[in-house]
Amino acid sequence: MTRRPAVTPREVALDVLRAVSTDDAYANLLLPTRLRRARLHGQEAAFTTELTYGTLRRRGYYDLVIAAAAGRDLAAIDPVALDVLRLGAHQLLGMATAAHAAVSETVGLTKWMGAARATGFVNAVLRTISQADESTWTTRLLDGVTDPVERLALEFAHPGWVVRAVRDALHREGRAHELQQVLAANNAAPRVMLVALPGLADPEALGEVSLFAPTAVPSAAGDPAGHPLVAQGRARVQDEGSQLAALALSRCRPIVEGERWLDLCAGPGGKAALLAAEAKLGGATLVANEIVPARSRLVRSALHAVDRAVEVRTSDGREFGEREPAAFDRILIDAPCTGLGALRRRPEARWRKTEGDVGPLVQLQTELLRSALAALAPGGVLAYVTCSPHVAETTGVVDAVLTERQGEVVPLDAREVLRRVARTEIDLAELDNGAAQLWPHRHGTDAMFVQLLTRR
Numbered sequence: 001m002t003r004r005p006a007v008t009p010r011e012v013a014l015d016v017l018r019a020v021s022t023d024d025a026y027a028n029l030l031l032p033t034r035l036r037r038a039r040l041h042g043q044e045a046a047f048t049t050e051l052t053y054g055t056l057r058r059r060g061y062y063d064l065v066i067a068a069a070a071g072r073d074l075a076a077i078d079p080v081a082l083d084v085l086r087l088g089a090h091q092l093l094g095m096a097t098a099a100h101a102a103v104s105e106t107v108g109l110t111k112w113m114g115a116a117r118a119t120g121f122v123n124a125v126l127r128t129i130s131q132a133d134e135s136t137w138t139t140r141l142l143d144g145v146t147d148p149v150e151r152l153a154l155e156f157a158h159p160g161w162v163v164r165a166v167r168d169a170l171h172r173e174g175r176a177h178e179l180q181q182v183l184a185a186n187n188a189a190p191r192v193m194l195v196a197l198p199g200l201a202d203p204e205a206l207g208e209v210s211l212f213a214p215t216a217v218p219s220a221a222g223d224p225a226g227h228p229l230v231a232q233g234r235a236r237v238q239d240e241g242s243q244l245a246a247l248a249l250s251r252c253r254p255i256v257e258g259e260r261w262l263d264l265c266a267g268p269g270g271k272a273a274l275l276a277a278e279a280k281l282g283g284a285t286l287v288a289n290e291i292v293p294a295r296s297r298l299v300r301s302a303l304h305a306v307d308r309a310v311e312v313r314t315s316d317g318r319e320f321g322e323r324e325p326a327a328f329d330r331i332l333i334d335a336p337c338t339g340l341g342a343l344r345r346r347p348e349a350r351w352r353k354t355e356g357d358v359g360p361l362v363q364l365q366t367e368l369l370r371s372a373l374a375a376l377a378p379g380g381v382l383a384y385v386t387c388s389p390h391v392a393e394t395t396g397v398v399d400a401v402l403t404e405r406q407g408e409v410v411p412l413d414a415r416e417v418l419r420r421v422a423r424t425e426i427d428l429a430e431l432d433n434g435a436a437q438l439w440p441h442r443h444g445t446d447a448m449f450v451q452l453l454t455r456r
Protein backbone atom coordinates (compact mmCIF):
# COMPACT_ATOMS: atom_id res chain seq x y z
CA MET A 1 0.00 0.00 0.00
CA THR A 2 1.21 3.52 -0.71
CA ARG A 3 0.84 5.96 2.12
CA ARG A 4 0.67 9.73 2.12
CA PRO A 5 4.04 11.43 2.57
CA ALA A 6 4.81 12.22 6.20
CA VAL A 7 3.49 15.66 7.13
CA THR A 8 2.56 15.73 10.80
CA PRO A 9 5.27 15.65 13.49
CA ARG A 10 4.31 12.10 14.53
CA GLU A 11 4.33 10.87 10.93
CA VAL A 12 7.74 12.41 10.29
CA ALA A 13 9.12 10.93 13.51
CA LEU A 14 7.78 7.47 12.69
CA ASP A 15 9.11 7.71 9.16
CA VAL A 16 12.60 8.40 10.52
CA LEU A 17 12.30 5.62 13.13
CA ARG A 18 11.38 3.17 10.36
CA ALA A 19 14.35 4.29 8.25
CA VAL A 20 16.65 3.82 11.25
CA SER A 21 15.22 0.34 11.90
CA THR A 22 15.16 -0.91 8.31
CA ASP A 23 17.85 1.01 6.38
CA ASP A 24 20.38 1.74 9.14
CA ALA A 25 19.70 5.43 8.49
CA TYR A 26 21.32 8.10 10.68
CA ALA A 27 18.56 10.14 12.30
CA ASN A 28 20.71 13.27 12.60
CA LEU A 29 21.25 13.27 8.83
CA LEU A 30 17.76 12.20 7.79
CA LEU A 31 15.56 14.28 10.10
CA PRO A 32 16.55 17.74 8.81
CA THR A 33 15.61 16.71 5.24
CA ARG A 34 12.32 15.22 6.38
CA LEU A 35 11.48 18.35 8.40
CA ARG A 36 12.09 20.54 5.37
CA ARG A 37 10.03 18.26 3.12
CA ALA A 38 7.13 18.31 5.59
CA ARG A 39 7.56 22.10 6.05
CA LEU A 40 7.75 21.81 9.80
CA HIS A 41 9.38 24.81 11.45
CA GLY A 42 9.78 26.39 14.86
CA GLN A 43 7.90 24.66 17.64
CA GLU A 44 6.59 21.90 15.39
CA ALA A 45 10.12 21.09 14.25
CA ALA A 46 11.33 21.11 17.85
CA PHE A 47 8.47 18.77 18.87
CA THR A 48 9.28 16.41 15.99
CA THR A 49 12.96 16.40 16.90
CA GLU A 50 12.20 15.57 20.53
CA LEU A 51 9.80 12.80 19.45
CA THR A 52 12.38 11.27 17.15
CA TYR A 53 15.61 11.71 19.12
CA GLY A 54 14.05 11.00 22.50
CA THR A 55 12.49 7.76 21.24
CA LEU A 56 15.75 6.63 19.65
CA ARG A 57 17.95 7.52 22.63
CA ARG A 58 15.84 5.59 25.09
CA ARG A 59 14.84 2.79 22.75
CA GLY A 60 16.30 -0.01 24.89
CA TYR A 61 14.38 1.22 27.94
CA TYR A 62 11.11 1.57 26.03
CA ASP A 63 11.58 -1.92 24.60
CA LEU A 64 11.65 -3.34 28.13
CA VAL A 65 8.50 -1.40 29.03
CA ILE A 66 6.76 -2.55 25.83
CA ALA A 67 7.68 -6.21 26.35
CA ALA A 68 6.37 -6.04 29.91
CA ALA A 69 3.16 -4.23 28.93
CA ALA A 70 2.50 -6.53 25.96
CA GLY A 71 3.40 -9.65 27.91
CA ARG A 72 5.41 -10.97 25.00
CA ASP A 73 8.92 -10.90 23.56
CA LEU A 74 9.81 -8.08 21.18
CA ALA A 75 10.55 -10.69 18.52
CA ALA A 76 6.86 -11.58 18.56
CA ILE A 77 5.79 -8.00 17.81
CA ASP A 78 5.31 -6.77 14.24
CA PRO A 79 8.27 -4.44 13.48
CA VAL A 80 6.06 -1.54 12.35
CA ALA A 81 3.86 -1.86 15.42
CA LEU A 82 7.00 -1.94 17.57
CA ASP A 83 8.25 1.40 16.23
CA VAL A 84 4.77 2.89 16.72
CA LEU A 85 4.79 1.61 20.31
CA ARG A 86 8.25 3.07 20.95
CA LEU A 87 7.02 6.46 19.75
CA GLY A 88 3.95 6.16 21.95
CA ALA A 89 5.98 5.04 24.97
CA HIS A 90 8.24 8.08 24.65
CA GLN A 91 5.27 10.46 24.55
CA LEU A 92 3.70 8.78 27.57
CA LEU A 93 6.82 8.34 29.71
CA GLY A 94 9.45 10.73 28.35
CA MET A 95 7.44 13.79 27.28
CA ALA A 96 4.66 15.75 28.88
CA THR A 97 2.15 14.74 26.20
CA ALA A 98 -1.43 14.27 27.45
CA ALA A 99 -2.12 10.52 27.61
CA HIS A 100 -5.32 10.52 25.53
CA ALA A 101 -3.66 12.51 22.70
CA ALA A 102 -0.53 10.38 22.82
CA VAL A 103 -2.55 7.17 22.60
CA SER A 104 -5.13 8.17 19.99
CA GLU A 105 -2.75 10.06 17.69
CA THR A 106 -0.16 7.31 17.88
CA VAL A 107 -2.60 4.47 17.33
CA GLY A 108 -3.71 6.28 14.15
CA LEU A 109 -0.17 5.96 12.81
CA THR A 110 -0.48 2.19 12.69
CA LYS A 111 -3.02 2.46 9.89
CA TRP A 112 -1.07 5.21 8.14
CA MET A 113 1.94 2.87 8.06
CA GLY A 114 -0.17 0.13 6.49
CA ALA A 115 -0.27 -2.05 9.60
CA ALA A 116 -3.99 -1.61 10.34
CA ARG A 117 -4.21 -5.21 11.61
CA ALA A 118 -2.06 -4.22 14.59
CA THR A 119 -4.29 -1.28 15.62
CA GLY A 120 -6.09 -3.10 18.44
CA PHE A 121 -2.85 -4.48 19.83
CA VAL A 122 -1.08 -1.11 19.73
CA ASN A 123 -4.05 0.53 21.39
CA ALA A 124 -4.13 -2.05 24.20
CA VAL A 125 -0.38 -1.89 24.88
CA LEU A 126 -0.30 1.91 24.93
CA ARG A 127 -3.22 1.99 27.35
CA THR A 128 -1.37 -0.40 29.64
CA ILE A 129 1.79 1.72 29.44
CA SER A 130 -0.22 4.87 30.22
CA GLN A 131 -1.50 3.39 33.46
CA ALA A 132 1.81 3.99 35.25
CA ASP A 133 4.31 6.83 35.11
CA GLU A 134 7.95 6.54 34.19
CA SER A 135 9.30 6.13 37.70
CA THR A 136 6.77 3.37 38.45
CA TRP A 137 7.78 1.52 35.29
CA THR A 138 11.46 1.93 36.17
CA THR A 139 10.89 0.59 39.69
CA ARG A 140 9.04 -2.41 38.27
CA LEU A 141 11.75 -3.13 35.71
CA LEU A 142 14.52 -2.76 38.28
CA ASP A 143 12.89 -5.33 40.53
CA GLY A 144 15.35 -8.21 40.90
CA VAL A 145 18.16 -6.45 38.99
CA THR A 146 21.08 -6.39 41.42
CA ASP A 147 24.13 -5.71 39.23
CA PRO A 148 24.87 -1.96 39.65
CA VAL A 149 25.91 -1.58 36.00
CA GLU A 150 22.73 -3.21 34.75
CA ARG A 151 20.68 -0.95 37.04
CA LEU A 152 22.34 2.16 35.62
CA ALA A 153 21.96 0.77 32.09
CA LEU A 154 18.23 0.51 32.65
CA GLU A 155 17.77 3.83 34.44
CA PHE A 156 19.79 5.81 31.89
CA ALA A 157 18.81 3.78 28.81
CA HIS A 158 22.32 2.73 27.79
CA PRO A 159 23.47 -0.79 26.83
CA GLY A 160 25.37 -2.38 29.73
CA TRP A 161 28.64 -2.63 27.79
CA VAL A 162 28.55 1.13 27.14
CA VAL A 163 28.03 1.87 30.84
CA ARG A 164 31.02 -0.36 31.64
CA ALA A 165 33.17 1.33 28.97
CA VAL A 166 32.36 4.82 30.32
CA ARG A 167 32.94 3.65 33.89
CA ASP A 168 36.37 2.25 32.96
CA ALA A 169 37.32 5.44 31.12
CA LEU A 170 36.39 7.56 34.15
CA HIS A 171 38.16 5.16 36.47
CA ARG A 172 41.35 5.75 34.47
CA GLU A 173 41.17 9.40 35.55
CA GLY A 174 40.21 8.62 39.15
CA ARG A 175 36.72 10.07 38.55
CA ALA A 176 34.53 6.97 38.61
CA HIS A 177 32.04 8.94 40.72
CA GLU A 178 31.10 11.01 37.65
CA LEU A 179 29.52 8.03 35.85
CA GLN A 180 25.89 9.05 36.36
CA GLN A 181 26.66 12.58 35.19
CA VAL A 182 28.08 11.27 31.91
CA LEU A 183 25.09 9.00 31.33
CA ALA A 184 22.69 11.87 32.03
CA ALA A 185 24.64 14.19 29.70
CA ASN A 186 24.42 11.56 26.94
CA ASN A 187 20.63 11.81 27.20
CA ALA A 188 20.42 15.59 26.94
CA ALA A 189 20.26 17.43 23.63
CA PRO A 190 23.56 19.24 23.05
CA ARG A 191 23.79 22.96 22.31
CA VAL A 192 24.47 23.57 18.64
CA MET A 193 27.97 25.00 18.39
CA LEU A 194 29.47 26.92 15.49
CA VAL A 195 33.11 27.29 14.50
CA ALA A 196 34.25 30.62 13.11
CA LEU A 197 36.96 29.59 10.67
CA PRO A 198 40.08 31.67 11.41
CA GLY A 199 40.79 34.23 8.71
CA LEU A 200 37.27 33.80 7.27
CA ALA A 201 34.90 34.73 10.07
CA ASP A 202 35.20 36.77 13.21
CA PRO A 203 33.81 34.72 16.13
CA GLU A 204 32.26 37.84 17.69
CA ALA A 205 30.26 38.35 14.50
CA LEU A 206 28.49 35.07 15.30
CA GLY A 207 27.72 35.80 18.94
CA GLU A 208 29.31 35.33 22.34
CA VAL A 209 32.43 33.17 22.14
CA SER A 210 32.27 29.91 24.11
CA LEU A 211 34.32 29.08 27.20
CA PHE A 212 37.09 26.98 25.73
CA ALA A 213 37.76 27.01 21.98
CA PRO A 214 38.45 30.58 20.85
CA THR A 215 36.75 29.69 17.55
CA ALA A 216 33.53 28.33 19.12
CA VAL A 217 30.25 30.23 19.37
CA PRO A 218 26.94 28.71 20.52
CA SER A 219 24.39 29.00 17.73
CA ALA A 220 21.41 31.25 18.30
CA ALA A 221 17.98 29.54 18.23
CA GLY A 222 16.74 28.51 14.81
CA ASP A 223 18.39 26.87 11.85
CA PRO A 224 22.15 27.66 11.89
CA ALA A 225 22.25 27.16 8.11
CA GLY A 226 20.28 30.41 7.86
CA HIS A 227 23.23 32.48 9.16
CA PRO A 228 25.00 34.19 6.22
CA LEU A 229 28.50 33.22 7.47
CA VAL A 230 27.39 29.57 7.66
CA ALA A 231 25.75 29.78 4.24
CA GLN A 232 29.06 31.10 2.85
CA GLY A 233 31.07 28.29 4.44
CA ARG A 234 33.05 30.75 6.62
CA ALA A 235 31.48 29.31 9.74
CA ARG A 236 30.25 25.77 10.25
CA VAL A 237 28.39 23.67 12.78
CA GLN A 238 31.04 21.82 14.81
CA ASP A 239 31.21 20.46 18.33
CA GLU A 240 33.54 22.48 20.55
CA GLY A 241 35.50 19.34 21.47
CA SER A 242 36.22 18.68 17.80
CA GLN A 243 37.42 22.25 17.47
CA LEU A 244 39.73 21.85 20.46
CA ALA A 245 41.12 18.60 19.06
CA ALA A 246 42.02 20.26 15.73
CA LEU A 247 43.45 23.34 17.50
CA ALA A 248 45.57 21.10 19.75
CA LEU A 249 47.45 20.14 16.60
CA SER A 250 47.48 23.48 14.77
CA ARG A 251 48.38 25.53 17.87
CA CYS A 252 50.71 23.15 19.72
CA ARG A 253 53.60 25.27 18.47
CA PRO A 254 54.04 28.19 16.05
CA ILE A 255 53.64 27.25 12.39
CA VAL A 256 56.78 27.45 10.26
CA GLU A 257 56.04 28.63 6.74
CA GLY A 258 56.04 25.75 4.26
CA GLU A 259 55.08 23.03 6.77
CA ARG A 260 53.20 20.06 5.26
CA TRP A 261 50.12 18.86 7.12
CA LEU A 262 48.04 15.72 6.68
CA ASP A 263 44.50 14.94 7.84
CA LEU A 264 44.54 11.16 7.46
CA CYS A 265 40.84 10.36 8.09
CA ALA A 266 39.17 13.56 6.98
CA GLY A 267 35.60 12.67 6.01
CA PRO A 268 33.21 14.49 6.16
CA GLY A 269 35.66 17.34 6.62
CA GLY A 270 34.81 19.23 9.81
CA LYS A 271 38.29 19.21 11.30
CA ALA A 272 39.87 19.48 7.84
CA ALA A 273 38.08 22.81 7.32
CA LEU A 274 39.45 24.20 10.59
CA LEU A 275 42.95 22.83 9.92
CA ALA A 276 42.88 24.24 6.37
CA ALA A 277 41.99 27.70 7.72
CA GLU A 278 44.78 27.51 10.31
CA ALA A 279 47.29 26.18 7.77
CA LYS A 280 46.49 28.95 5.33
CA LEU A 281 47.04 31.67 7.95
CA GLY A 282 50.36 30.12 8.97
CA GLY A 283 51.69 29.39 5.47
CA ALA A 284 51.38 25.59 5.74
CA THR A 285 49.81 23.29 3.15
CA LEU A 286 47.26 20.58 3.91
CA VAL A 287 46.52 17.19 2.36
CA ALA A 288 43.11 15.80 3.37
CA ASN A 289 42.66 12.06 2.93
CA GLU A 290 39.59 9.86 3.28
CA ILE A 291 39.01 6.26 2.26
CA VAL A 292 35.30 6.41 1.33
CA PRO A 293 34.79 8.23 -1.99
CA ALA A 294 31.42 9.75 -1.02
CA ARG A 295 32.92 11.10 2.20
CA SER A 296 35.92 12.36 0.30
CA ARG A 297 33.52 14.43 -1.82
CA LEU A 298 32.08 15.88 1.38
CA VAL A 299 35.61 16.88 2.41
CA ARG A 300 36.08 18.67 -0.90
CA SER A 301 32.86 20.60 -0.45
CA ALA A 302 33.72 21.46 3.18
CA LEU A 303 37.03 22.89 1.98
CA HIS A 304 35.58 24.76 -0.96
CA ALA A 305 35.03 28.02 0.91
CA VAL A 306 38.22 27.70 2.95
CA ASP A 307 41.03 26.92 0.56
CA ARG A 308 40.62 25.34 -2.85
CA ALA A 309 44.33 24.58 -2.97
CA VAL A 310 44.01 21.83 -0.37
CA GLU A 311 44.75 18.46 -1.93
CA VAL A 312 41.95 15.97 -1.26
CA ARG A 313 42.86 12.31 -1.69
CA THR A 314 40.80 9.16 -1.58
CA SER A 315 42.98 6.37 -0.25
CA ASP A 316 43.56 3.95 2.58
CA GLY A 317 45.34 5.81 5.36
CA ARG A 318 47.15 2.60 6.30
CA GLU A 319 49.26 2.93 3.15
CA PHE A 320 50.52 6.47 3.72
CA GLY A 321 53.53 5.49 5.80
CA GLU A 322 54.96 3.28 3.13
CA ARG A 323 54.07 5.59 0.25
CA GLU A 324 55.26 8.83 1.82
CA PRO A 325 57.70 8.17 4.63
CA ALA A 326 58.65 11.14 6.83
CA ALA A 327 56.77 13.52 4.52
CA PHE A 328 54.54 15.49 6.91
CA ASP A 329 55.25 17.93 9.74
CA ARG A 330 51.83 17.61 11.39
CA ILE A 331 49.34 14.79 11.10
CA LEU A 332 45.82 14.45 12.45
CA ILE A 333 44.35 10.98 12.85
CA ASP A 334 40.71 11.49 13.73
CA ALA A 335 40.27 7.76 13.88
CA PRO A 336 37.19 5.76 12.94
CA CYS A 337 35.86 4.68 16.35
CA THR A 338 32.81 3.45 18.27
CA GLY A 339 31.66 7.06 18.69
CA LEU A 340 30.78 6.46 22.34
CA GLY A 341 31.77 10.06 23.03
CA ALA A 342 29.18 11.51 20.67
CA LEU A 343 26.05 9.71 21.87
CA ARG A 344 24.29 13.03 22.51
CA ARG A 345 24.26 13.84 18.84
CA ARG A 346 23.70 10.38 17.35
CA PRO A 347 20.59 9.21 19.13
CA GLU A 348 20.44 5.65 17.77
CA ALA A 349 24.20 5.01 17.91
CA ARG A 350 24.31 3.41 21.35
CA TRP A 351 21.90 0.64 20.25
CA ARG A 352 23.60 0.04 16.93
CA LYS A 353 27.22 -0.40 17.99
CA THR A 354 28.13 -3.58 19.80
CA GLU A 355 30.99 -4.61 22.02
CA GLY A 356 32.16 -6.78 19.14
CA ASP A 357 32.92 -3.62 17.11
CA VAL A 358 35.66 -2.57 19.52
CA GLY A 359 38.30 -5.21 18.62
CA PRO A 360 38.34 -4.63 14.84
CA LEU A 361 38.31 -0.84 15.37
CA VAL A 362 41.28 -1.05 17.74
CA GLN A 363 43.12 -3.07 15.07
CA LEU A 364 42.34 -0.44 12.40
CA GLN A 365 43.25 2.44 14.75
CA THR A 366 46.58 0.81 15.56
CA GLU A 367 47.40 0.30 11.88
CA LEU A 368 46.45 3.90 11.08
CA LEU A 369 48.64 5.17 13.92
CA ARG A 370 51.62 3.07 12.78
CA SER A 371 51.21 4.29 9.22
CA ALA A 372 50.89 7.92 10.29
CA LEU A 373 54.00 7.69 12.47
CA ALA A 374 55.94 6.45 9.45
CA ALA A 375 54.60 9.37 7.42
CA LEU A 376 55.61 11.86 10.13
CA ALA A 377 58.85 13.76 9.66
CA PRO A 378 61.32 13.53 12.57
CA GLY A 379 60.45 16.34 14.98
CA GLY A 380 56.91 16.55 13.58
CA VAL A 381 53.72 16.37 15.67
CA LEU A 382 50.93 13.84 15.40
CA ALA A 383 47.51 14.12 17.05
CA TYR A 384 45.69 10.85 17.64
CA VAL A 385 42.05 11.73 18.27
CA THR A 386 38.89 9.69 18.86
CA CYS A 387 35.31 10.73 19.64
CA SER A 388 35.24 7.82 22.04
CA PRO A 389 36.62 7.66 25.59
CA HIS A 390 36.81 3.83 25.43
CA VAL A 391 40.07 2.78 27.10
CA ALA A 392 40.95 0.24 24.39
CA GLU A 393 40.47 2.77 21.58
CA THR A 394 42.36 5.57 23.32
CA THR A 395 45.06 4.90 25.92
CA GLY A 396 45.19 1.25 24.83
CA VAL A 397 46.11 2.01 21.20
CA VAL A 398 48.61 4.69 22.22
CA ASP A 399 50.30 2.50 24.85
CA ALA A 400 50.71 -0.41 22.43
CA VAL A 401 52.33 1.76 19.76
CA LEU A 402 54.55 3.61 22.25
CA THR A 403 55.83 0.25 23.50
CA GLU A 404 56.60 -0.88 19.93
CA ARG A 405 58.44 2.32 19.13
CA GLN A 406 60.11 2.88 22.49
CA GLY A 407 62.54 5.78 22.49
CA GLU A 408 61.69 6.81 18.94
CA VAL A 409 58.12 8.01 19.47
CA VAL A 410 57.59 10.31 22.44
CA PRO A 411 54.35 11.72 23.92
CA LEU A 412 53.81 15.47 24.14
CA ASP A 413 51.63 17.13 26.77
CA ALA A 414 48.21 17.63 25.16
CA ARG A 415 46.75 18.88 28.43
CA GLU A 416 49.28 21.70 28.57
CA VAL A 417 48.51 22.60 24.94
CA LEU A 418 44.75 22.62 25.51
CA ARG A 419 45.14 24.73 28.65
CA ARG A 420 47.06 27.22 26.56
CA VAL A 421 44.51 27.12 23.69
CA ALA A 422 41.42 27.35 25.93
CA ARG A 423 40.04 30.81 26.70
CA THR A 424 39.23 29.93 30.30
CA GLU A 425 40.53 27.39 32.78
CA ILE A 426 39.78 23.87 31.61
CA ASP A 427 39.49 20.94 34.03
CA LEU A 428 41.44 18.09 32.41
CA ALA A 429 42.19 15.06 34.56
CA GLU A 430 45.69 13.63 34.57
CA LEU A 431 46.13 10.71 32.19
CA ASP A 432 49.12 8.66 31.05
CA ASN A 433 51.36 10.18 28.38
CA GLY A 434 49.91 13.68 28.79
CA ALA A 435 46.72 12.73 26.98
CA ALA A 436 43.61 14.89 27.30
CA GLN A 437 40.06 13.61 27.64
CA LEU A 438 37.08 15.94 27.19
CA TRP A 439 33.64 15.06 28.55
CA PRO A 440 30.06 16.17 27.87
CA HIS A 441 29.18 16.58 31.53
CA ARG A 442 32.35 18.50 32.38
CA HIS A 443 33.04 20.55 29.26
CA GLY A 444 29.75 20.49 27.35
CA THR A 445 31.64 18.87 24.46
CA ASP A 446 31.67 15.41 22.93
CA ALA A 447 33.97 13.05 24.82
CA MET A 448 37.00 13.60 22.57
CA PHE A 449 40.34 12.00 23.40
CA VAL A 450 43.52 13.77 22.26
CA GLN A 451 47.04 12.34 22.36
CA LEU A 452 49.96 14.31 20.92
CA LEU A 453 53.09 12.44 19.82
CA THR A 454 56.36 13.40 18.25
CA ARG A 455 59.05 11.41 16.52
CA ARG A 456 62.72 11.78 17.33
Ligand SMILES: C[S@@+](CC[C@H](N)C(=O)[O-])C[C@H]1O[C@@H](n2cnc3c(N)ncnc32)[C@H](O)[C@@H]1O
Pocket (backbone or CB within 6 Å): 242, 264, 265, 266, 267, 268, 269, 270, 271, 272, 289, 290, 291, 292, 295, 315, 316, 317, 318, 334, 335, 336, 337
Ligand atom coordinates in the same frame (compact mmCIF):
# COMPACT_ATOMS: atom_id res chain seq x y z
C1 LIG B 1 35.83 10.04 12.94
S1 LIG B 1 35.64 10.12 11.23
C2 LIG B 1 36.52 11.58 10.82
C3 LIG B 1 35.76 12.86 11.06
C4 LIG B 1 36.42 14.07 10.46
N1 LIG B 1 37.78 14.23 10.89
C5 LIG B 1 35.66 15.35 10.75
O1 LIG B 1 36.02 16.08 11.68
O2 LIG B 1 34.70 15.64 10.04
C6 LIG B 1 36.70 8.86 10.64
C7 LIG B 1 36.78 8.76 9.14
O3 LIG B 1 37.79 7.80 8.82
C8 LIG B 1 37.43 7.15 7.63
N2 LIG B 1 38.24 5.93 7.51
C9 LIG B 1 37.96 4.68 7.94
N3 LIG B 1 38.96 3.85 7.63
C10 LIG B 1 39.90 4.59 7.00
C11 LIG B 1 41.17 4.27 6.43
N4 LIG B 1 41.65 3.03 6.44
N5 LIG B 1 41.85 5.27 5.83
C12 LIG B 1 41.37 6.53 5.81
N6 LIG B 1 40.18 6.88 6.33
C13 LIG B 1 39.46 5.91 6.92
C14 LIG B 1 35.95 6.95 7.79
O4 LIG B 1 35.34 6.73 6.53
C15 LIG B 1 35.53 8.27 8.45
O5 LIG B 1 35.13 9.18 7.48
